[in-house]
Amino acid sequence: MSEQHFASGPSCCEPDLDHHLEAFLSGLTQAGYAENTRRGKARRIAPFIQWTHRSGIRLCEVNDLDACIDAFLASPGRRLYKHRSALQAFLAYLREAKVLPPRPMKRSTADALRHSYLEHLQSQQGLSAHSIAAYAVSVRGFIEAMHLPEEAADLDARAIQRYLLTLSPEHAVATVKVYAAGLRSFLRFCLLKGLISRDFSTALPCIGRCQPKPMPPILGDEDIERVLATVDRSSLRGCREFAVLQLLARLGLRASEVLALRLEDLHWEQGEMLVRGKGAQFDRLPLLQDVGDAIVQYLRVARGRSDSRHLFLSRKAPRIALQDPSTISAIAHRALERAGLLPSGRVGAHIFRYSLATRMLRHGASLSEIAEVLRHRCIATTQGYANVDLERLRDVAQAWPGVQEVVQ
Structure with a gap:
């Protein structure tokens, strides 16, 4: 040859x-x-x-x-x-390694539009990788359904609203709200690039919740210990799971925050750790003894050597950083299932965050103290966590005039 x-x-x-x-x-x-x-x-x-x-x-x-x-x-x-x-x-x-030129990419006009939008979110808007991924899902179907960019001139408010309505029966309200936010952002981008001549972002309705948000299940102190006790800490997989569960249960970290932890974020001498939160927010939290012990065991026994600076790596080669917050939620889901505490419905890592807030309430912590631990910028966000403590609500509920029954 x-x-x-x-x-x-x-x-x-x-x-x-x-x-x-x-x-x-x-x-x-x-x-x-x-x-x-x-x-x-x-x-x-x-x-x-x-x-x-x-x-x-x-x-x-x-x-x-x-x-x-x-x-x-x-x-x-x-x-x-x-x-x-x-x-x-x-x-x-x-x-x-740039020894060979990159593989030539053949993009359709729709793919090119979507790629340009995602680059705009990163370079101009400064969105996190997690937010960009969510918006990418939001606009993919919209671009296909509206045949963009070829038929951008035919876009109108009714077509956009009809598209959003088709999503409602298939997704939860919270998911539709994310889709709507992504579409508003994308439509403003299209206006900026001259693909459309009107700002259709205002045509998307605000997504309301017709029913009160259901209160999540709560794990008490004994439940937390029961969940942790199910982990086989003698195995490599168990060492990683135990460290993850300690971070979720003791510090109330989000799944994405656990995923983002790096080796340099652990300040052992100061007894604290850096947490990379939502919206490029950086916070310092105390490195509790049981949390630190679990991380040390994972580092010594299970993590292994890697060029990656991320704390938690995949168990199988290639040993790279975990890529998706759903991996952390899956660890939480399996542990709850082993402990016989898996409630009905979709449950992930966030149940530990709700439970930490509720346990703090029951031990007399104020909302401002809980907001500081959970790193909420607005106290109104923390108030949603307060609604889950029915026992405390019964204590402060006032009797309704003319009604003798106690609050059930």
């Missing part, structure tokens, strides 16, 4: 692929891959490098690397699946 079959890009200086293979394999070790996995990938990649040398192929000049891999795999004795996955991983590493 000659170089002419693949090369059509600009001339370049061919990198030392053998050197980059060693760096790639070293990265696998640091990411927590087993030695036999590392050796297997080396056995499959090294012949590919030798084949490119014999064929006179310069990878930096190849436009279609997939075709190059296909040509190599056409040789006899290749186990297609394992060879292809190893080679694709190696080429991805070379792109990330």
Whole structure:
């Protein structure tokens, strides 16, 4: 196979692929891959490098690397699946290291519009990755349904309202509110870019709640100990779960805040930790003894070595930071289920935050004290947590004139 079959890009200086293979394999070790996995990938990649040398192929000049891999795999004795996955991983590493040019991306006009909007949220609005991800979900379906940007001129207020109404039967009220906020933001972006000539963000109605928000289930002190006791702390998985549950139960952290914790956020000598909260808010909380002990055990026994500075990593290779807050909620869900305390409905990590606020109320803490622990900027937010303590409400409820029965 000659170089002419693949090369059509600009001339370049061919990198030392053998050197980059060693760096790639070293990265696998640091990411927590087993030695036999590392050796297997080396056995499959090294012949590919030798084949490119014999064929006179310069990878930096190849436009279609997939075709190059296909040509190599056409040789006899290749186990297609394992060879292809190893080679694709190696080429991805070379792109990330900027040894090879990035893979050309073919975006539709709709994808390009969505990508431009998300870049705007990050660079101009300064939104967090969590908020950007939520808005990305909000606008994806809208762009498809409205056939944007091609039919942007046909957009009107009624069409936007009808689209939002179609979401209502399928989603919870809180989810529809997030969708509406995302659509308002996107419509303002479209106005800014000149895709539309009117500000349709005002056409979206405010999403109200027809019924009072149901009070979440509450975990008492004994329930918390029961949940923690279900964790097998002798296992690697259990060490991580126990540390996560301690952060949720003792400090009331949000799932996203647990996910964002980094090694440098733990100030052991000062006995405090930095918490990266909502809206780029940074707070310091006391590093309680039982919380610190659980984290130390996780670091010593279960975390393992990694280049990542995030505290909590995936259990399997590649050992990278956990990517989704739902992972933290899943840990909470499993622990509640093991303890026999799983209530009906969708329950995640936030039940521990509500429960901490309620337990503080029952022990005589004021709303301002609870707001400080939960890091609420507005006391009105904390008042919602106060409504969950029925026992305290019964104590202060006034008898209704003419009615003899006590509050039930």
